[in-house]
Amino acid sequence: MSQGILKYMSSSIGRKYIMAVSGLVWVLFVLTHMIGNLLIFAGKDAYNVYSHKLITNPLIYLAEAALVIFIGAHAFTGISLKLRNNRTKPTLYAVTPKSAKGASLSSKSMIWSGTITLVFLILHLVTFKYGQYYAYSKDGADVVLDGIKVRDIHQLVIECFEKPGYVAWYGICLVLVGLHLYHGVASSFQTLGLNHPKFNNAIKMFGWAYAIVVALGFLAVPLYVFIF
Amino acid sequence: MAGNNNSRTMRINLKVWRQQNEKVQGNLVDYTLDSVSPDMSFLEMFDVLNEQLVKKGEEPVAFAHDCREGICGSCAMVIDGEPHGPQTGTTTCQLHMRSFSDGDTIVVEPFRAKAFPVVKDLVTNRTALDRIQAAGGYVTVSTGNAPDGNAIPISKEIADLAMDAAACIQCGACVAACRNGSAMLFVSAKVSQLALLPQGQAERDRRVSRMVWQMDEEDFGSCTNMGSCAAACPKEIKVENIARINREYAHAMLFGRVSERVSDE
Ligand code: HEM
Ligand code: FES
Numbered sequence: 315m316s317q318g319i320l321k322y323m324s325s326s327i328g329r330k331y332i333m334a335v336s337g338l339v340w341v342l343f344v345l346t347h348m349i350g351n352l353l354i355f356a357g358k359d360a361y362n363v364y365s366h367k368l369i370t371n372p373l374i375y376l377a378e379a380a381l382v383i384f385i386g387a388h389a390f391t392g393i394s395l396k397l398r399n400n401r402t403k404p405t406l407y408a409v410t411p412k413s414a415k416g417a418s419l420s421s422k423s424m425i426w427s428g429t430i431t432l433v434f435l436i437l438h439l440v441t442f443k444y445g446q447y448y449a450y451s452k453d454g455a456d457v458v459l460d461g462i463k464v465r466d467i468h469q470l471v472i473e474c475f476e477k478p479g480y481v482a483w484y485g486i487c488l489v490l491v492g493l494h495l496y497h498g499v500a501s502s503f504q505t506l507g508l509n510h511p512k513f514n515n516a517i518k519m520f521g522w523a524y525a526i527v528v529a530l531g532f533l534a535v536p537l538y539v540f541i542f
Numbered sequence: 543m544a545g546n547n548n549s550r551t552m553r554i555n556l557k558v559w560r561q562q563n564e565k566v567q568g569n570l571v572d573y574t575l576d577s578v579s580p581d582m583s584f585l586e587m588f589d590v591l592n593e594q595l596v597k598k599g600e601e602p603v604a605f606a607h608d609c610r611e612g613i614c615g616s617c618a619m620v621i622d623g624e625p626h627g628p629q630t631g632t633t634t635c636q637l638h639m640r641s642f643s644d645g646d647t648i649v650v651e652p653f654r655a656k657a658f659p660v661v662k663d664l665v666t667n668r669t670a671l672d673r674i675q676a677a678g679g680y681v682t683v684s685t686g687n688a689p690d691g692n693a694i695p696i697s698k699e700i701a702d703l704a705m706d707a708a709a710c711i712q713c714g715a716c717v718a719a720c721r722n723g724s725a726m727l728f729v730s731a732k733v734s735q736l737a738l739l740p741q742g743q744a745e746r747d748r749r750v751s752r753m754v755w756q757m758d759e760e761d762f763g764s765c766t767n768m769g770s771c772a773a774a775c776p777k778e779i780k781v782e783n784i785a786r787i788n789r790e791y792a793h794a795m796l797f798g799r800v801s802e803r804v805s806d807e
Contacts (some may be wrong), residue, residue, distance in 0.1 A: 316798070411622070421766060
């Protein structure tokens with residue numbers, strides 16, 4: 315009998331496809347989220363209205379459900395592959411090679427940078443999305459848009475990023491997210507079969523640039539709030 | 543000692559993995575060689591060590607070797623953490639002691655992976671690679687008169703790519719280098735050398751499917767694109783082949799009608 319999709323997707327390569335596709339979905343989200351955050355530089359009004367428009371759009375539930383499913387699949391598959399790989403390589407060598415016969419820090423630490431990213435992600439939602447609710451009021455009156463009260467998420471962000479401890483934790487996590495993406499983005503292209511001498515340098519550069527831009531973009535907000 | 547006064551010879555300290563068999567624990571044992579010629583190959587140095595051990599009535603170090611000219615892939619050793627040692631594009635038998643310096647300490651271990659059990663000392667059992675190859679790494683041709691060599695046109699570029707993939711000598715250094723114990727570089731080279739050519743098309747889907755399934759069954763790890771494999775490959779097989787096997791496998795998944803084994807067909 316010929317084998318179905320399940321047989322293929324549960325193999326080592328199939329599970330890598332899951333890693334790459336779910337990773338890339340999140341790569342897209344993380345970029346848009348970072349750009350959205352930068353609206354803080356456009357002022358309190360722009361920031362709160364953007365946030366309001368985003369969470370009152372009914373499509374948000376679809377997007378959220380998709381993101382939850384993809385991160386779940388990514389984390390579950392990542393951990394199961396890592397456990398299997400620990401079993402298939404029970405011992406490393408007495409000497410760790412310094413040449414390319416070794417592996418980059420970013421690629422070696424995917425499971426750790428990824429796991430901390432997940433912990434960060436959950437705490438991040440608790441802090442902001444499900445955090446303290448402030449009503450957005452201007453001139454003593456609550457701001458209402460399309461019949462719904464606007465939340466003053468800007469206020470909460472400022473409060474959090476005024477605490478040095480929180481900024482330090484946020485900073486460390488973002489460096490680790492950057493480290494994850496530094497290897498992850500280019501790696502997902504390779505997993506999906508996109509490799510050609512004409513484009514390989516561009517793909518590598520894109521992956522690195524993406525990781526650095528995203529990490530710095532996210533870090534800009536707390537640093538700005540903390541310093542000014 | 544005469545050897546030490548001669549500027550052309552080196553004193554080399556070795557830490558060699560000794561293990562009686564698959565069942566027992568092994569450990570690193572120290573040896574010192576006083577007059578190693580820089581012109582010796584790494585294996586010739588082991589010959590010298592073994593002569594000394596035999597003279598002392600000790601058991602020589604078991605290590606695999608055959609052609610000693612870089613084509614058979616037998617000489618599997620991990621030298622200072624690197625399969626086939628510090629030089630790129632070189633098998634252990636083609637590595638010369640001039641790559642090291644007088645007084646160096648060199649740690650020599652067997653290839654390590656779940657799928658490569660240690661038989662004795664530095665000798666590992668790598669027949670898992672043979673079983674992957676047997677699962678689909680062939681073209682089925684009916685024998686008869688040899689076909690005209692140029693009957694099927696193949697571009698120079700494609701022929702070169704296929705030839706580069708076919709350079710794989712199945713030594714297993716990719717598996718040894720990989721922190722996941724993955725055999726993806728090996729399997730991808732074996733799939734690519736045929737997938738690139740018209741003759742390989744008929745069995746395209748079943749080849750990649752069955753070889754990958756066999757690879758998983760043999761307990762090789764999965765690829766995380768770290769690239770150590772290609773860096774360690776004595777034949778400089780490229781990770782481009784791994785992207786190709788990823789495409790081939792997707793093709794088989796979406797369009798193929800492959801049964802698990804030949805006997806199921
Ligand atoms: C914002 C969140 C995340 C993004 C954008 C992301 C992105 C990526 C990308 C693009 C890859 C490369 C896939 C490939 O090699 O084909 C990857 C790999 C990986 N990710 Fe994530 N990831 C995220 C979160 C996580 C989390 C929460 C975990 C773990 C618990 C995780 C664990 C891993 C692991 C282990 C790999 C390597 C898998 C492999 O190459 O086989 N990631 N990630
Ligand atoms: S002994 Fe044949 S390749 Fe080294």
